[in-house]
Amino acid sequence: MPKTPTGILYIIAAPSGAGKTSLVKALIENINNLAVSVSHTTRVQRSGEEHGKHYYFVSEQAFVDMIYNGEFLEYARVYDYYYGTSKESVLQLLATGTDVILEIDWQGAAQIRRLFPAAISIFILPPSRDTLKNRLQERAQDPEKIINKRMAKAAEEISHYAEFDFLVVNDDFNKALADLQAIIYCQRLKTDRQASLHTQLLTHLLEG
Numbered sequence: 001m002p003k004t005p006t007g008i009l010y011i012i013a014a015p016s017g018a019g020k021t022s023l024v025k026a027l028i029e030n031i032n033n034l035a036v037s038v039s040h041t042t043r044v045q046r047s048g049e050e051h052g053k054h055y056y057f058v059s060e061q062a063f064v065d066m067i068y069n070g071e072f073l074e075y076a077r078v079y080d081y082y083y084g085t086s087k088e089s090v091l092q093l094l095a096t097g098t099d100v101i102l103e104i105d106w107q108g109a110a111q112i113r114r115l116f117p118a119a120i121s122i123f124i125l126p127p128s129r130d131t132l133k134n135r136l137q138e139r140a141q142d143p144e145k146i147i148n149k150r151m152a153k154a155a156e157e158i159s160h161y162a163e164f165d166f167l168v169v170n171d172d173f174n175k176a177l178a179d180l181q182a183i184i185y186c187q188r189l190k191t192d193r194q195a196s197l198h199t200q201l202l203t204h205l206l207e208g
Contacts, residue, residue: 007033007094008187009116010101011109011164012180014124015154017136019170023124024101026177031184036101037090040066043081056086074104074111079149083108099184106160113163120187122180123164127171129154 014020024036040056042063051057058066063082066072075084085102093100102112112119126132132154136147161167166183170176187193195202 007096007098007100008184009090009094009112009119010099010184011112011119011121012101012103012124013106013109013121013157013160013164014170015126015132015157016150017132017154018124018126019135019173019176020103020124022173023170023177023180024103026173027101027180027184030177031181033097034099034101034184035093036103037085037093039103040072040084040086041081043079043083073115074102074108076105076107076111078105078107079146079153085112099188106157106163109160110163120166120183121164122166122168122183123158123161124176125158125161125167125169127169131171 012020012024028034028036038052038054038056040058040063042058042060043055045051045055045057049055049057060082063075063084066084067075071087072084073087073090075082077083083104085104085108090100090102102108104112106123109121113121126135129151133147133151136150168176168179168183
């Protein structure tokens, strides 16, 4: 049997309101053998969110205990709340050959790149600051004070774009989704991965 290669780890980051979550959801629905890592957070659960599906909602003390026990690949404090990626769940998925997406901020991305230099990182940009603010207002999840705080933070987040392998502008959703799909398909078609999947075929073709 051909050997199943270890899954590819993807980092997808963006300023709040750029459409990252919607794009990742569509990617998961459209591409086989691709999963998103569910992060832990200390922020309040919003209406419509499910524990274990959107986030694992935990107390700050529980989160700190997990940090102490070394249970996170990365974690950061963002807008007064902690967010972190479980080490065990990500490594288990990768070991099965499943490609894994981490939806994290630039701070978490820097931590992951140190641990996984081969990780593929993607930054999603909004088409303009006005569009970014409109999207934050339209989703009606945060008061104006928080929206203004997110807008003030956006420039700092975007300033780290050059640390990422790919840039995708989310102006037209379908085009941005197609761009992300192209990145994933391209990584899967690299010679080392294809050779690992098709060892028998290559052996047969090379027989003299």
